Amino acid sequence: MTKRTRYFMAVSAGIMVVGLGSGLVAFYGGGFPSLSASRSGPSELSYVPADSAVVAFANVREVMDSQLRQRIKQAFPDERGQKEFQERTGIDIERDIDYIVAAMTTPGAGGLKSNPNGLVVARGRFNVTQLETLAREHGGVVEEYKGKRLVKGSDGNGDRAHSVALAFLEPGLVGIGSEAAIKSAIDAQLTAHSITANNEMMELITGFEAGNAWAVGRFDAIVGQANLPVEVTSRIPPIKTFAVMTHIDGGLSGTLRAETRDDPSAENLRQVVQGLLALGRMSNDPKATALLNSLQLSGSGRTVSLAFSVPSEVFDLLPGIRKEMGGGRLPEQLPKELKQLHESK
Amino acid sequence: MAIPSRTPGYLPSALRVFDLSVGEMLWSRRTIFMGLIVGAPVLIAIVLRLLDTLGLPVFQVNGMQVAGPTVFGMMIWFFYLRFTIPVLGVFYGTSLIADEVEDKTITYLFTRPVPKGAVLLGKYLAYMACTVFVVLPSVVIVYLCVVPMRGSLGGSFLDLLKDLTLLVIGLAVYGAVFAVIGARFKRPLLVGLIFIFGWEQVALAFPGYLKRFTVAYYLQALVPHAMPNDNIVSLIQSFFRENPTLPEALFWLFAIMLGFLWIAAVSVERKEYVLEQ
Numbered sequence: 001m002t003k004r005t006r007y008f009m010a011v012s013a014g015i016m017v018v019g020l021g022s023g024l025v026a027f028y029g030g031g032f033p034s035l036s037a038s039r040s041g042p043s044e045l046s047y048v049p050a051d052s053a054v055v056a057f058a059n060v061r062e063v064m065d066s067q068l069r070q071r072i073k074q075a076f077p078d079e080r081g082q083k084e085f086q087e088r089t090g091i092d093i094e095r096d097i098d099y100i101v102a103a104m105t106t107p108g109a110g111g112l113k114s115n116p117n118g119l120v121v122a123r124g125r126f127n128v129t130q131l132e133t134l135a136r137e138h139g140g141v142v143e144e145y146k147g148k149r150l151v152k153g154s155d156g157n158g159d160r161a162h163s164v165a166l167a168f169l170e171p172g173l174v175g176i177g178s179e180a181a182i183k184s185a186i187d188a189q190l191t192a193h194s195i196t197a198n199n200e201m202m203e204l205i206t207g208f209e210a211g212n213a214w215a216v217g218r219f220d221a222i223v224g225q226a227n228l229p230v231e232v233t234s235r236i237p238p239i240k241t242f243a244v245m246t247h248i249d250g251g252l253s254g255t256l257r258a259e260t261r262d263d264p265s266a267e268n269l270r271q272v273v274q275g276l277l278a279l280g281r282m283s284n285d286p287k288a289t290a291l292l293n294s295l296q297l298s299g300s301g302r303t304v305s306l307a308f309s310v311p312s313e314v315f316d317l318l319p320g321i322r323k324e325m326g327g328g329r330l331p332e333q334l335p336k337e338l339k340q341l342h343e344s345k
Numbered sequence: 346m347a348i349p350s351r352t353p354g355y356l357p358s359a360l361r362v363f364d365l366s367v368g369e370m371l372w373s374r375r376t377i378f379m380g381l382i383v384g385a386p387v388l389i390a391i392v393l394r395l396l397d398t399l400g401l402p403v404f405q406v407n408g409m410q411v412a413g414p415t416v417f418g419m420m421i422w423f424f425y426l427r428f429t430i431p432v433l434g435v436f437y438g439t440s441l442i443a444d445e446v447e448d449k450t451i452t453y454l455f456t457r458p459v460p461k462g463a464v465l466l467g468k469y470l471a472y473m474a475c476t477v478f479v480v481l482p483s484v485v486i487v488y489l490c491v492v493p494m495r496g497s498l499g500g501s502f503l504d505l506l507k508d509l510t511l512l513v514i515g516l517a518v519y520g521a522v523f524a525v526i527g528a529r530f531k532r533p534l535l536v537g538l539i540f541i542f543g544w545e546q547v548a549l550a551f552p553g554y555l556k557r558f559t560v561a562y563y564l565q566a567l568v569p570h571a572m573p574n575d576n577i578v579s580l581i582q583s584f585f586r587e588n589p590t591l592p593e594a595l596f597w598l599f600a601i602m603l604g605f606l607w608i609a610a611v612s613v614e615r616k617e618y619v620l621e622q
Contacts, residue, residue, distance in 0.1 A: 197499055
């Protein structure tokens with residue numbers, strides 16, 4: 001073997017050692033986030049555990065500022081849930097939160113049947129002292145977990161085993177959820193074993209840059225938590241994963257995408273949806289027709305995709321909103337079917 | 346007093362021939378061709394990475410973003426498994442002995458006190474070294490460039506190991522098969538090309554037992570990625586695809602490799618090579 005051959009083999013072996021070494025370090029160490037080109041999704045995904053079954057995102061600021069939200073707020077001013085949340089946590093959803101990332105992991109030993117290790121990570125402006133004080137007033141206990149401040153509450157019955165925890169993850173970032181979920185989130189971020197290392201979920205998340213709210217996940221996790229009877233679950237199509245993206249401004253538009261286990265299942269599901277759409281159109285209800293006309297079914301292979309675009313005028317037909325608007329003249333852009341409905345009344 | 350000469354053993358002889366042949370094989374004109382074949386996916390990976398870094402939608406299929414690991418799997422399938430490995434096997438495997446015959450240098454090898462089969466084995470080991478040290482680094486470079494795009498190096502590391510093992514096995518088995526073709530047939534390159542682009546494609550497309558007489562049938566069972574349908578032929582093949590189990594596939598691949606190597610060695614031992622004047 002000549003020297004030139006030996007050098008060539010040494011260089012080849014060196015390339016392989018570098019590549020395999022990088023892969024090995026990434027495998028055991030949790031990855032190189034800085035090397036990921038054009039990563040999708042918010043950076044807070046690093047707090048979502050890799051085994052999360054469902055991941056969701058909502059740009060709370062955009063949703064709250066949207067025309068649709070303003071209309072609904074005017075029509076339904078009673079926001080009891082929001083007030084209760086503020087009383088318990090001191091966080092005003094309307095003002096303090098910019099966006100949230102939520103996740104649901106599969107129920108573990110510490111998970112509740114009704115809320116199996118749910119987690120919400122919120123980015124915004126939070127008064128840490130005020131939140132801590134409020135939590136202590138409600139019986140919360142403050143502790144440290146791997147350098148993060150954790151406030152553990154109780155579920156109202158004094159049962160700490162099923163408690164909700166609030167964690168101050170970073171300046172301007174809080175996590176709310178079960179204690180197990182919060183600790184998993186902190187572990188995920190520290191070890192880089194987060195959802196960003198889960199290729200299957202990240203493939204679902206990519207491509208949702210345009211929406212201000214989305215949710216992706218394993219469909220079986222949703223069905224499992226719904227506690228549906230066996231007669232219903234046996235009839236649900238074999239959907240593997242789902243992905244929903246919505247954009248809320250004046251109206252509501254978005255896409256619902258489902259991936260089935262195989263092509264025949266997807267074809268069957270498309271036919272079922274088409275049948276339901278046709279059935280809906282037969283109902284002769286202008287409201288339903290207007291809504292159904294906004295639905296577009298598509299997809300190929302194992303994917304079934306349903307796009308929807310509900311204009312803001314459709315929401316005018318909601319009883320509360322109609323009453324708020326005083327039942328006056330309808331907007332000019334209203335579709336013919338809706339005008340006919342108004343005239344018939 | 347004459348010192349009794351001892352011929353070196355089979356393996357040491359093979360290693361001596363390997364040492365002699367690896368440099369010749371690596372710096373031959375065939376390696377330029379091999380460099381072009383394995384360089385193409387590396388170049389494509391680098392270009393795609395650059396374009397993706399600039400924010401261009403390079404990995405969109407039907408409006409959906411495709412993650413880097415999926416693209417890596419597709420590149421392994423299209424570039425390496427279905428083309429590079431069989432083609433390198435044909436071009437190098439068929440020429441193990443044929444090149445020596447064509448250059449009329451086989452006499453020098455056969456007049457040495459080494460078993461003729463060891464010559465073939467040494468050449469085969471040189472072929473494996475050349476191809477492994479060229480193909481595998483290119484796969485690793487593609488992995489480093491493509492996978493981090495909407496994916497993670499750690500998440501795809503096990504797939505990389507499986508792919509590398511799969512490619513080594515593919516090179517070994519195809520090399521053994523074409524070594525036999527090179528040792529026994531007059532126009533081995535033509536026969537080899539007909540085998541991989543003719544016989545294997547047809548046999549895989551038809552239902553029944555014919556596919557068991559191909560290397561691709563067992564090799565494809567080892568692929569960790571989903572096998573895409575790249576054309577009508579592979580679509581038809583997918584209809585009749587019955588993958589063997591992993592142990593079965595490994596068993597038959599090693600059996601094919603060892604069996605064909607043995608046949609090639611025996612062929613070389615028994616055949617009288619007539620050099621054209």
